[in-house]
Structure formats: structure tokens, C-alpha cells
Amino acid sequence: xITSKKTIExxxxxINKHYNRVISKVLxxxxxxxxxxxxxxxxxxxxxxxxxxxxxxxxxxxxxxxxPLNPTSWEEMVAQQKAPGVVxxxxxxxxxxxxxxxxxxxxxxxxxxxxxxxxxxxxxKNNDSYKMDALKNLDRPEYLDLLMKxxxxxxxxxxxxxxxxxxxxxxxxxxxxxxxxxxxxxxVDRIVSDNRDKDLTEVFVYRIPVNDDKTCVHCRKFYNxxxxxxxxxxxxxxxxxxxxxxxxxxxxxxPVIGSTHPNSRTSPIVEIPPGYKIKTGGGLTYIGMDKWKDxxxxxxxx
Numbered sequence: 001x002i003t004s005k006k007t008i009e010x011x012x013x014x015i016n017k018h019y020n021r022v023i024s025k026v027l028x029x030x031x032x033x034x035x036x037x038x039x040x041x042x043x044x045x046x047x048x049x050x051x052x053x054x055x056x057x058x059x060x061x062x063x064x065x066x067x068p069l070n071p072t073s074w075e076e077m078v079a080q081q082k083a084p085g086v087v088x089x090x091x092x093x094x095x096x097x098x099x100x101x102x103x104x105x106x107x108x109x110x111x112x113x114x115x116x117x118x119x120x121x122x123x124x125k126n127n128d129s130y131k132m133d134a135l136k137n138l139d140r141p142e143y144l145d146l147l148m149k150x151x152x153x154x155x156x157x158x159x160x161x162x163x164x165x166x167x168x169x170x171x172x173x174x175x176x177x178x179x180x181x182x183x184x185x186x187x188v189d190r191i192v193s194d195n196r197d198k199d200l201t202e203v204f205v206y207r208i209p210v211n212d213d214k215t216c217v218h219c220r221k222f223y224n225x226x227x228x229x230x231x232x233x234x235x236x237x238x239x240x241x242x243x244x245x246x247x248x249x250x251x252x253x254x255p256v257i258g259s260t261h262p263n264s265r266t267s268p269i270v271e272i273p274p275g276y277k278i279k280t281g282g283g284l285t286y287i288g289m290d291k292w293k294d295x296x297x298x299x300x301x302x
Contacts, residue, residue, distance in 0.1 A: 060186030180266030
């Protein structure tokens, strides 16, 4: 069975519309042009969503960790951010959100092209295979031709299902990674704003990784402190100077403010105020300034 050029063009249009819907749902309407938004509306899709990453960033900027009054659901997070004067304003915050959105949009566009290329490759391979089989036996009876078409169709369906499954995995990994960046950057932007008059070498922080069987050895190594069953302490300047692990080989990974690695379930960066120490479980307890300096020096990671 030969898939026509017209059908391939329809497949491209479906893929493009699907990924525009993803962009609209995850990053909001601001990253699509008027024509793309109108096409989605005509197809019955919602186009008034807030940026998922913007909401996550704002949540981690607004709310300090370990506060029992923090919103605990998506609806509560959005409602909090709709209140006047709650969401941070200014060029720095706008730049962080814009960078997060544009970064994920770029990855989505890349995935769209890869999926379209994979699917078109499957279709063309199927076309070539069917054509070669037909050339080998031009006089075959109609029932054999029907059997070959059924076999060809069954094969292409399975390959498309496999491709869709791989795409879903890639998408989940992508969203988790970029959400981790939004969590880390939002919490760090808040800490920097709270310490405008301080040198960031004198701001001390820690991170509480998701602690279960799925937590990787790298996150345990970077953030867990086995000495007292708490968490490792870093200067904020150290984490900032480590940049991103994107593009680095595994053995070159470092503790960072964003996602530690692809698919990581990253938690916020937490500041240790002067006079406090980390408790088991990630909370803070006051120990006084006299003990605090020694505590920091004894547990500080380079």
C-alpha cells in the first residue's frame, strides 16, 4: 500500500497542530502567532492557558519552603498569583520567565521535527517495501495484493505506535527537566532578592532531593549529607558558578540551581538564615550566632 504525498502532508499538519496545542497548554498563548491560535480554536482546543513554567517559577519565588500556608494544589497556586501585587515584577523576573518559556519551546520544536522526520521515514520505508514487493510479482492475483496491503498496514501501525510511545517518554523527560529548572531558578531568584545587600559568597543554601528508591546516586552525592542525615551546605555563589549540567558528560556533572540531570525531580534551593541549622527532614532550627559560624564551616561543601 503506497501512502500518497497528500497523505504525508496531512500527517505533517496533524503533527504541527498537536505540538502547537502542547505549546499553548504548557507555555500559554503568548508563544504562538495569531494564525496558530486561530487554528487551535477552530479545532476546539483551549488557548487561554497560563504558562505552566511561569506558574511554577512564580510559586517558588513567592513561597518560602516549609511554610504550611503555601498553596498545595495547582488551582491554589494560580489563585494566589492572580491576587494584586503577589507576582514579582521587573526586568529580571521577566527575563527568567521568558528564558524558561523560550527554552522549552525550542525543545518542543526540536522534538516536533524529530517526530515528523521519524514518521515520514516510516511511511517512506513502507512505501519502498511495498513497491519492491509489487515489482517482484506484477501478475500476482488480487487476493495476494490485499494480503500484502494488510500486512503492510499492520506493520506501519506498529511502528507508529512504537514511535508514539518513545515520544511520550521523551516528552515526560523534557517537562520534568524544565520544571526542575523553573523550581530552582524561582527559589534562587527569591533568595537573591532577599539578600540584595549581601555578597552571595556569604549566602548559604541547601537542597532537599526527592528521597526515594528512584533518587539517583548523583543527587544523593550532591545534596544528601550522610554525616548527620541532613543535607549538604553550599555557598549560593558556588551553585551559580557551576552553571548548568546541560551538555556535560555524566562524570562532569556538578551541583547546580536548576535540574541536576535530565528527568530529575528537582526541589527548591533553601536558604540557611544566620543563626540556623538544618534539621533532619529539611526544616531549620535556631542555634544562635555563636554556634552558627562553626556549624557552617564544618559542613560547607567546596
